[in-house]
Amino acid sequence: MENGSSQFQIILGSSSVARRKILAEMGYEFTIMSADIDERRIRKEKPEELVMTLAEAKADALISKLQACHNEEKDVKRLKPTILIAADTVVVYEGTIREKPSSKEEARQFIKGYSGGYAETVSAVHVANLDTGFRKGEWDKVEIFFHDISDQVIDDLIEEGSVLNVAGALIIEHPLILPCVKELVGTTESVMGLPKALTDRLIKEAL
16 A cells, blocks of 8 residues: 555544545545534634644544544554544635635635635644654645636536635636636645645654
């Protein structure tokens, strides 16, 4: 198995389809858990601090959930080291942090703002080794420059619906929006919510 992941097991603490896809592309096998925290109760002024705090809070919630399960199954021993990965991403537009849109109209407003403009994404990854107690998180930033985005493309994106479930209503790998991306300073995977190089390095450090 690539990356030696047969020697340890990974839990991805995210319900994001994009993060699952990226981690699978990296050659890792993993199981999935959802943290189920109220993200809007955690506020920070700086996007880097916000994503780091949210990723850590997700990891905290998942570790508590896993410890509760472990206490119920005291006789069950893990056969391999277990690595937990939690992550969070926000879009920053004109200095304002954007999370998931609260409505179709807000999503429309978000995307219209990107047309002919510029945005950033900030993604944090928090990795924990559940056997040793090692925990570490870091963030990664990407700059995105856009061509004009037509009203028809925006209408089609809203109608299709997947933009309603992501930070800033932004899916740069979407077939409708990809041609509108003028320049990307950073990696597509980071925009999607799981920067590969950072995640891989943190996993290796955790081991």
